Amino acid sequence: xxxxxxxxxxxxxxxxxxxYHPSMRQENPAAALAAFAHDSHFIKLDVxxxxxxxxxxxxxxxxxxxxxNLLYQFRERSRFVLxxxxxxxxxxxxxxxxxxxxxxxxxxxxxxKKFKQCQQHLVSGSQI
Ligand SMILES: [Zn+2]
Numbered sequence: 001x002x003x004x005x006x007x008x009x010x011x012x013x014x015x016x017x018x019x020y021h022p023s024m025r026q027e028n029p030a031a032a033l034a035a036f037a038h039d040s041h042f043i044k045l046d047v048x049x050x051x052x053x054x055x056x057x058x059x060x061x062x063x064x065x066x067x068x069n070l071l072y073q074f075r076e077r078s079r080f081v082l083x084x085x086x087x088x089x090x091x092x093x094x095x096x097x098x099x100x101x102x103x104x105x106x107x108x109x110x111x112x113k114k115f116k117q118c119q120q121h122l123v124s125g126s127q128i
Contacts, residue, residue: 001047001059001078001080001088003015003019004016004019005061005063013033019086021089039068040066041121041122042063043065043110045063057079058080062095064108070098070101071098071099071108073095075095077092078091101115108121109121
């Protein structure tokens with residue numbers, strides 16, 4: 001799960017795509033994943049809970065990211081299945097709250113600058 005988060009941060013689209021369960025790839029084409037990763041600046045991952053049985057795993061997490069002038073807090077319970085390797089199958093979205101970032105707000109990317117002056121989150125290579 002963390003490796004997929006890192007892959008999003010580093011825009012490693014192949015890895016994200018390959019770790020989707022094959023049955024889910026058609027509705028999550030690599031181009032759409034690339035567009036999402038490109039538009040997003042990832043700020044933080046919090047894992048709340050992880051359970052694993054022999055063939056199935058669940059991870060509940062919150063991820064915080066920016067997209068243009070919106071700050072998202074996205075909480076999901078993800079389901080993974082073990083076949084030849086672990087695959088991300090799907091997730092239940094528990095919360096997704098976009099909040100508009102005001103021009104005079106401290107930038108959520110932790111640069112210490114005001115949002116209107118900040119360029120840091122526009123540069124590639126997000127924090128992990
Ligand atoms: Zn910023």
